Amino acid sequence: MSGAARRFQRLHAELRARICLLDYPPGTLLSETALAQEFGTSRTPLRRVLARLEDEGLVESRHGVGTLVTDVEIGEMAQVYALRLELAQLAGTLDPLPVTPEMLDEVERFVGRGETLLAAPEPRGFAQLNMEYHSFGLSLTGNAALREMTERLYFRTARIWLKSIPHMDLADECAIFLSEMRETQTALRAGDTQAAALIRRAHISMSVRRMS
Amino acid sequence: MSGAARRFQRLHAELRARICLLDYPPGTLLSETALAQEFGTSRTPLRRVLARLEDEGLVESRHGVGTLVTDVEIGEMAQVYALRLELAQLAGTLDPLPVTPEMLDEVERFVGRGETLLAAPEPRGFAQLNMEYHSFGLSLTGNAALREMTERLYFRTARIWLKSIPHMDLADECAIFLSEMRETQTALRAGDTQAAALIRRAHISMSVRRMS
DNA sequence: ACAGCCCCAGTTGTGCACAAGTGGATAGCT
DNA sequence: AGCTATCCACTTGTGCACAACTGGGGCTGT
Structure with a gap:
């Protein structure tokens, strides 16, 4: 696995854990810029991670608004x-x-x-x-x-x-x-x-x- | 659904169909630039589609080489x-x-x-x-x-x-x-x-x- | 003739600047 | 005061230029 793919896996697992441990409670507004800075990259690779989290249903990106952590209801689940x-x-x-x-x-x-x-x-x-x-x-x-x-x-x-x-x-x-x-x-x-x-x-x- | 999301769905479904109908047989080298031109966008949105196809196991991107359509063997499946x-x-x-x-x-x-x-x-x-x-x-x-x-x-x-x-x-x-x-x-x-x-x-x- | 090296065309990955869009604050009018 | 319209700070989405990297073709030295 290349360096880029490893970093992707690392960031993905880290953000997923933060969401699932409620470090980022539902409704939290994630900032691509802030996260990119924290992980020492630019927005581009980070956006790929957020896109996958969106596929998985953990976040939802809205143009002009931000990337929100989704809410989960036992009923819908x-x-x-x-x-x-x-x-x-x-x-x-x-x-x-x-x-x-x-x-x-x-x-x-x-x-x-x-x-x-x-x-x-x-x-x-x-x-x-x-x-x-x-x-x-x-x-x-x-x-x-x-x-x-x-x-x-x-x-x-x-x-x-x-x-x-x-x-x-x-x-x-x-x-x-x-x-x-x-x-x-x-x-x-x-x-x-x-x-x-x-x-x-x-x-x-x-x-x-x-x-x- | 926003315009960007609809376009994503459209391109995703289209490329997935081309791969699954063997218009792009296994081993085919897809060019991000060529596909972006064909669909009238830049590489950026198209790369997001390819990233998802990679998640789904239909293509594999290699740095410096290209994006290859994966092969499928009945045995592995x-x-x-x-x-x-x-x-x-x-x-x-x-x-x-x-x-x-x-x-x-x-x-x-x-x-x-x-x-x-x-x-x-x-x-x-x-x-x-x-x-x-x-x-x-x-x-x-x-x-x-x-x-x-x-x-x-x-x-x-x-x-x-x-x-x-x-x-x-x-x-x-x-x-x-x-x-x-x-x-x-x-x-x-x-x-x-x-x-x-x-x-x-x-x-x-x-x-x-x-x-x- | 042959082996090894280097170079280069071409590809994906990254960073940045700007476009598109949103929502709240604020100023202005009634 | 209250309501409305506008503006603006901030977000994600897009396009482009360049960095990182690969594989092969060709050149060079022996």
Whole structure:
């Protein structure tokens, strides 16, 4: 990958994370000039990043106005969640990968971080851990297209949990998340990728119900 | 939608069609300058279109070389097809839409065009009709996310049939396609969207087997 | 004759200046 | 005072010039 493409990936991931962690809450007006300055480039490469974020539905550029961070409503996202459920399950049946020792190590570390989080619950840390855990979950299937679609849809809905947390019990959420990771650990230790996928589906589904 | 956005959509659809109909066969070197001239703009807006086509996997830009139309192998696309099968079926269960008289009219017209095609089989006309029929198929589900993912994956694999046709029987393919549309017509007349989705899945699956 | 080097035409990537457009502040009229 | 029209600071969109880079053709030295 060339230097330009790497920079693109870096800026894209960084801005996407800022949006999904609500560093840029919905409605925020992003300035191309300011962002370009911050990242040490001109507007041109940065505009390409913003164009992709717009494709992904995270921002919306309006001529003469600015680039706004889009808002997300759980209601509008019902269809996206319905599809995410199915894709999560498909990860267990479409090109499932054998469980490796490295994967078990990784999930072990996630459980450890989940325990740390449960000891000192905090929304942003939860969201960050959830994002990384999602990324790990992609490694369970060898189907690249499925990974790509799953990721696209994840980031489109990722902000909803953080927006909903004021109406929910943070400690409960952390405990449930830790529980999901432990169940997944058990499934993976048994080498049952499909079970891990079903656990994921179940927890996404329950998460939606709690947020609604 | 603003004028700039409409132009973007127009150029994007046009170039995507040219690539998928093999007007630009895999390996073709596209010139930003030449395309910009043809469409009466500067390179800047056109580059945005090419960037999106690159995201979608249809072209690949190399610094100092040019923008190449990507190649597609049925083998590499096995995973994409596997996912397309599942998504096709989901169109019948995720937010299926009630069948309207307009939809029946439309499928009737498709059957008519299929009969015309069968009378004078021709690869490009087949591919064109298939593309429009796919677009019609999207209207069976109300799930926008599913439509988006289905479309993305369709265009990623659309060229494979045209590439494979020299090794296949064109008349057979036209007959099978017409048969699919007639079966779908029957299902829709019965108001059974789910059956239509299963028919679609079955025909994608069989099409893959014939091409392999 | 051949190997190695360099140069150059041509391409995409970047930066900048300006065009197009928006929305609020402000001045002016009733 | 209130309403309206205009202006203006600021944004994104576009066009252009140049930088960065590639691959091949040709030249040169041996």
